[in-house]
Amino acid sequence: MGGPAMRTSQKDFNNAVNQVKLLKEDPGNEVKLKLYALYKQATEGPCNVPKPGVLDFINKTKWDAWNALGSLSKEAARQNYVDLVSRLSASSESPSPEAPAADRKQPESDTLVVTSEDGITTIRLNRPTKKNALTNQMYHDIMAALQAASKDESVITVLTGSGDYYCSGNDLTNFASVPPGGLEEMARRGAVLLRDFVNCFIDFPKPLVAVVNGPAVGISVTVLGLFDVVYATDRATFHTPFSHLGQSPEGCSSYTFPKIMGSSKAAEMLIFGKKLTAQEACAQGLVTEVFPDGTFQKEVWARLKAYSKLPPNTMRISKQIIRNRERETLHTVNAEECRVLRERWQSDECMNAIASFLSRKAKL
């Protein structure tokens, strides 16, 4: 993959190196190995020392981790290191879901309903009169719900919607109240929120399933590439109208969609905003299986209940080994997409599209 424009300075990197020493929680061996490899790549470049012998287990493991970074540039490694440390610092400082920040409503807010039953935690978007459009609060609530689900007793986590839509994407009124810092500050905050939101999907440790109960728009479509399985009713459609909105792809779709469906089909969706039927999305690999709407709920939940009886640790480990192949790439893509969107949100094309929706309630 071509490396995105990097912005991390040597000073940011040095700060991150110092920050690691101050982490309140041990991040575990896997993460420490990743930090080691990125540090070596950032400071010395691609692995350039002889491979330790098989019996020198620790040094061989470290060598393997460094060597696995291949020809990643020093700058990209520095950026990935800083991003990783920033995520670690945020998670060790952020309050647990049981002790929420005072200024933030928790998922008990009725726009998100979280339930756990039969080994399945279900996160349900519950704003049917607005087609489950995502408010700022809902982004935070979904992140908190995913964080809680990653630690609860459940085996599988499901995201679904209430009513006739799965989700109509970002609530465009999120852009209506401009903070004191102006448009620039709004775009900066939006980019941080989006990056953190998508990171939660990249790093979610258990099998994650989307039960797409109706049409899906925007970010609710793009993050599907980060789910393990996507079941859809035959009523569902998949629409990413970014160009219509003066915006650019997010949710890692600039990477996952070409990988899933090929570059030309991905371009038709992400650049021209082609809306796919459920059958088309399935044929292109974005959807795992399509069910008739009349039996959708019954068939899908019966399937998921059966899967939830499989050995939990084995499923989690299998998911991790699949995700680990490209975790760092996904984080890099996410950071780059957010950087570009931050600029798009300040563009005339985007402002005009949002103003048009807000003033005339323009339809896609």
Ligand SMILES: CCCCCCCCCCC/C=C/C(=O)SCCNC(=O)CCNC(=O)[C@H](O)C(C)(C)COP(=O)(O)OP(=O)(O)OC[C@H]1O[C@@H](n2cnc3c(N)ncnc32)[C@H](O)[C@@H]1OP(=O)(O)O
């Ligand atoms: C601090 C900065 C904050 C920034 C936060 C940024 C966070 C990250 C952002 C990530 C980037 C995401 C990108 C996207 O998701 S792009 C996609 C955005 N979505 C849309 O453009 C969809 C707009 N909606 C429509 O086109 C139609 O409503 C739709 C086709 C979905 C349904 O049409 P239908 O005719 O069936 O129904 P209605 O239009 O009558 O809808 C019912 C009511 O729901 C309101 N609605 C629907 N979708 C949205 C939406 N996305 N945002 C806001 N409101 C929405 C609609 O207006 C109706 O409301 P009223 O009943 O009050 O009229």
